[in-house]
Amino acid sequence: MRVLIAVTHLLGAGHLTRAAALARAFAAAGHDVVLASGGMPAPLVRLDRVRLVQLPPLRVRGTAFSELRAADGGPAGAALLDRRRSMLLAALEEAAPDVLITELFPFGRRALAGEFLALVEAARAGAPRPLVLASIRDILVAPEKPGRVAEAHARVAALYDGVLVHADPGLAPLDASWPVDAGLAVRLHYTGYVDEGGAVPTASDRAGILVSAGSSAAGLGMLAAAAEAARRRPDLGWRILAGHGVPEADLSALAAGLPPGTVERARPDYRALLARAALAVSQCGYNTAVDLLATGTPALLVPFEAGRETEQRLRAERFAERGLARVVPEAGLDADALLRAVAEAPRAPLPPHGLALDGAGRTVALVEAMVRNGVGATLPPVLPPPSAGGGGSALDRLRAALDRHAETRPPTPVWWRDDDAVAATPALDRLLALSDACAAPILLAAIPAGIAPSLGRRLDGAPGARLAVHGLAHANHAPAGEKPAEFGPHRPLAALASDAREGLRRARESLPEDALLPVFVPPWNRLAPDLAAALPDLGYAGLSAAVPRRAPLPTAGLVRADIHIDPIDWRGTRSLADPARLVEDLVARLAAGDPVGILTHHLAHDDRLWAVLEALLPLLLGHPAVTVLDPRHLFARPPVDAGAAPWSRPGARPS
Known part of the structure; x- marks a missing residue:
């Protein structure tokens, strides 16, 4: 490119x-x-x-x-x-x-x-x-x-x-x-x-205090306080780096009365010096914050706040909330205040933070x-004309169908499920943003054995997120040559029940309690009938899959709600299925008047697929022809028989 x-x-x-x-x-x-x-x-x-x-x-x-x-x-x-x-x-x-x-x-x-x-x-x-x-x-x-x-x-x-x-x-x-x-x-x-700082050098011993204030003269007050503190307590091992925007006269004033080398210009080996320091004193600009995260150096942060600037203060407070640094106000900072803060500062390296620092590669x-996927001006129409019949774009056809439906029929219930959540990722952020934009709650099926701490933190307080149990480990136990399944009829019921019980236990330990629903979502949407019958005794109140009607599952004691529309071409490109056919399926289901379950897989979406979803879902879920169902209410409905329930219709390819 x-x-x-x-x-x-x-x-x-x-x-x-x-x-x-x-x-x-x-x-x-x-x-x-x-x-x-x-x-x-x-x-x-x-x-x-x-x-x-x-x-x-x-x-x-x-x-x-x-x-x-x-x-x-x-x-x-x-x-x-x-x-x-x-x-x-x-x-x-x-x-x-x-x-x-x-x-x-x-x-x-x-x-x-x-x-x-x-x-x-x-x-x-x-x-x-x-x-x-x-x-x-x-x-x-x-x-x-x-x-x-x-x-x-x-x-x-x-x-x-x-x-x-x-x-x-x-x-x-x-x-x-x-x-x-x-x-x-x-x-x-x-x-x-x-x-952008490169590899972090290994430092067996940390010693001294490294002071830095970016490249400009904006941190001159902090540097002056550090220089005076160094004159009073030279035994602490100070090294003060001034940016190239600091005038020579100010640099000389900072160095007065200090041993040679204590005060110098910013250096290209700053990260190596930081990795060997026992304590850092710095402002909290973006690059400095990343350097601290990369090296794990304990820090006193003196955020720049002149001229109504709030950026560094907000970032420093976020660090402090995570136990990654302590904040020292810029206002009134002098040598005495700095030495008090140094005396109280921890010296142990920072605990693991789990934050993504590979933003350049990503x-x-x-x-x-x-x-590659054509996002931008070279992108074909997001929803091209239907492959056969109809006029205008497929998106126009969907809008027209929704308009007709709203004029002649009651709203069609629609709900949304997304599978395979395990961690906070940019893809999950994009999914939740789309959910918020559509004002549509979403049921996230999380894989209990794969849940990272970041998932619970990201979803805590996410208003549109509801959570379900997606099996245990999303592991295939089917024999060679058969369709994959984690909870298919290939293992004894005792093993299936043990794994299903363990999945619910881990989910309750790892996920926000107020968002977790006791709903079982079998990986690949395949489930042994005897386990389905046992789910209520294992603590589950709901089941969501996409099982053919010719093999109904026992659902006594369970609320059953299945999915029908999946936009991914799993058997071919594993990217976007034919968008015109996708819209045709939606129009047909709207015409039938039955409830519709939408399935997505945020970790599997490329940008072409995101583009389609970001055009289609706001139209569908925001139209008066549709009633968006909150999974909390959906799975609180009285249990119904799977053979008669509209929610148990066969649907998309298993997840």
Whole structure:
């Protein structure tokens, strides 16, 4: 692929550092990458195999981000901004990218909206046009004026194919700092944190205190407090790193009266120094936070908060809530306060945090999949015309069928199940965002033996998530040559019952109690009749599968609700089934008037399939022809006989 990334950093170099890390990851995967940078050059940022287009640089004084200044400190005039815009458009024309990524915009850099909009609109006018993505960090600073949030959302909806959120939602979901509405939620792709620092060196012994404050002069007050603390307690082994944005005079003042080497400029081996330190004292910018997570170094965090900045404070508080650091307020910080905090700080390495730090690689894989599956301007219609008969697109046909149904019949009950949940992942985030956007509760069938701690944390408080027991380990016990089954008639009833009982016990231990339903979902939707009869005695109140009606299961004491529509072509591509046929099946079931169960598998979805679901499900589940059933209410209904229950109709291919 050809990739163009546009970034302008105005204060520190964090935005450029992260954008460069992504650029290097794309280049390392064999792609042709151009990085257009509009901030001041940063000497420690690496650009291996990446072509740099340096725009006339801009900067700001303090936190006055709306008052752009040229490299010499003077106001950025119209001629300079025109030159930048022309260079960006020339870079676009020369690169002819398959993928265009704008860093922070349209969520920030409003003062540069003219050049970013010119770039994106020119890209969208191309034929074929590139995939257009926004790239943002974990925590944003939301504008005080609500209209600006709405403006950003409108630009995403009109101009962007997706938003790359370089975060682990287990630590900092985007809605912790930025309002996320339904339209934005379905465009978010969590990648994990972008770790650009390289391998973590092994350190047998940790010693000393490492102080750092990013690349700008914004942390000068913290550095001054640390320098004075080092003069008072040199025995603690201080090393103070000042960014290249700190003026020489200030650097000399910091070093006065301290041994040589105590105060120096930021170094490229910062991570190695951090891995050997017993304690870190730092601000809490994105890249510093990732370095701390990677090295496991105990930390005192002094978040930058000038000019109504909230980003670092929110991130530091998230660290503190997880026991990963302690927060020291920037206001009033002096040597005495710092020494008190140092005396109280822990020295043991951080406990395992389980947060995703492979965001660069995940970003490359995600974008490759988007391009491979045709997301963007080269994408065919999401729902093409039906293969036979009918007029207009398949989506139009579904809408027309829903409209007719609403005029002549009562609403059709529809419910939604998703299988194979095991951990908090970007795919699960996307599923839950789609569920929220549709205002449709979803039954997540979780595999008890595979449940990671992150799943319970992610679902705790997720308003639309209901949980069921998906067997025990999703292990195939069928003999060779037979269809796979974990709870089929291939093992003694005692073994089946033991595993089903164990699955419910593990689910109750690992998942939020208020969301877990005692509903059994057999893997591959295959279940031995004698186990079905035994489920009530094992603690289950419900059963959900897709069993042919010719072999009804005993359901006395159980509420039975099956699925009917599965959009995956399991026997062929294992990707999206024929979308026109998918819509035809839905229309036929609506015409029959019977309840409909929808099945998805978030871990198996590629972006083509996501695109179809994100177009189809909001239409279906938001239409007055449909009543969306909450699994809590569905499985609380009085038990019915499987042979007569509309919920027991045969359906999609087993999961």
